[in-house]
Amino acid sequence: MSEVILKAESLSKTYSLNKRKIPALSNVNLKVNKGEFVAIMGPSGSGKTTLLNVLGCLDKPTGGKVILDEVDIANLPESELCKIRRNKIGFVFQTFNLLPYLSAVENVEIPMENTKKPKSERRKRARELLVLVGLAGREEHRPQRLSAGEQQRVAIARALANDPAIILADEPTGNLDTKNKYEIVRLLARLNIDRGTTVVMITHDSQVASHSERMLLLQDGKITKEKQGLHLAKKKLACPYCGSRIQPSDERCPNCRKNL
């Protein structure tokens, strides 16, 4: 039995709007194992982002428990939550959320700013991570000089900065064109296969979701369906164009010969 890294138990979240209670999440139970790649799917307003925010301690649940790396984070004070966000969680956002006045490498360094790592080591690690996400040579570029896909790569490198237990990605491909969409999801899949990084990804795109191991369907604040991912079930990647199996290190699809 593999180790559970993230667990939600009868999680609920209710928003109050003009004294009316609007339930966003009701009685959500889920488990994410270490090294797993989970996709959460669902239509708009189904509570996907709320769930991710609660799991990532950006928001507090109204009821239930969130256990991350054996710690119940649902009711921790803000001072503890910020440490957990810094050290245990890496966030990837739909709109990248890079700081426009900092270079790529500086953006990757930010999460390490409040750690004890010396400056030189932070810079070194940031450069390594940028190489890892395929941005060698682009380290000094500011976000506005990078393409959308490249910006999301910087954001992924930033999420990896403090070597988190889990990466929470909220619609990471939502603002990208088809080519970049697959590149980014394949990058996440590669990180998952090669480095064993646990990834929880929200998406409404079933093509993107199919890159995961396990897909959860969220509807009206409840998990209604769970199914195996098409391609990652056996730690294998599939070509986004023809669907045939590929290796993580492949640069071209062995079947259709398209660049990956």
Place this chain on the structure above:
Amino acid sequence: MANQSSTQSLVENFDDRITEMQEEINQTSTLIECQTASGGYAFSGGPPSGADFTPGEPPSGDFPMIGIRQETFMNETTVNEISSIEGIKDVIPFFEASSSENTTSTISGPGGRTFTISRPLYTISGVSLNASLIDTYQTPPTNITAGRNLAEGDSQVLVMSQNLTDYFGVDIGDQVQINGESFTIVGICDQAGEVQAEARTVYMDISDAQRVTDNIGNMSSLDIYAQDISYVDGIAEAIEVTYSDLRVTTYNDRLSQLQDMQTSYEETLTNAESTLSQTQAIATQEIIVAVAATSLIILFVMLYTVRERTKEIGTLKAIGFSNWNVMSQFMLEGVLLSLIAGVAGIAIGSIGAPFLSGLLLPSLNSFGSSGRFQSNSQYGYQPTDSGLLRAGVAAAVPTAQLMLLGLAVAVLLGALGSLYPAWRASRTRPAEAMRYE
């Protein structure tokens, strides 16, 4: 601050002189001074005609001023008639005339003004060398610093003031030419202690003085001593009735003159002080308004910044910034912003303050350069004597202390103004902030 202490010392000096003069006047209660129309210098001059002088604005440029000594005399008959008035104890004649040589000096004032003053180089002073008069009334000059004083029977000799020996480069025993006649210097006297520090005088026997200036038998002034104080008013009246062109000054006149002078001095001082305190009051109000406005501006700018960067704050918190990290970041930004503004403000102030005070201060400087004191040669205050003039200009230049204070206030206001916005930023809930566009 420098301003106040200068004013203070000026006031003290003046008070000392008033006391001194009061004593002098008291000691000479029986003295009636009798002068021809004017014994003093009259300065005339002003801004050059047709120059760039606009009413209401401080004039600048050169002010040529000519010092003219009014040389009118009384003749021997007059002197004899006055001497025969009842109740007179002694009559001491004096003769004074200007040298034919002139000297020009330049004094610079505020706002680039310069005063060029042209006046006779020295005064020829003839004193009575009658032995009994010398004994009783000290007619020859006082403060002999070298050589001897004038004595009865002296002729073709003179005592010269230190200023003048320095000017000519001569010493005791040297021969000097006065209006073409040769005189020997027998003594040097020091006039440095006197109000008119730059006075240059040669003292000689009265008949020598009359002769070299072509004024045989003429007198400039008489010091008349009454037998006792009860005769004073009668004598003064008798002279005034007969000789309306003579100026008669008695103990009471001198006393009231002194009081007038004191009053007008105090008035001027009060005016200057009230102008100063009004200016300070306005400045204080302005400072309060400026401080309040600055704090509010910083507050709103920082609030706007926080609002504008809500998403960034959310991101920073999502990737592990603590409340304190966010708060200190925004505080630092506010402080830095106001520090830069402070430096800029000091730079503008350093350049602008002397310029602005140049426009403002003439109203205060009128105290220092007022003709009221200057034209009175006896108690004359030259513009250069005025500490206020220099102090006023000096006070307008920001000191290092003031600059540091300004910077400190800027930093404090920056911190104060950004406190609330920074606090608000730090309280932002990340999930909400991320939704903010």
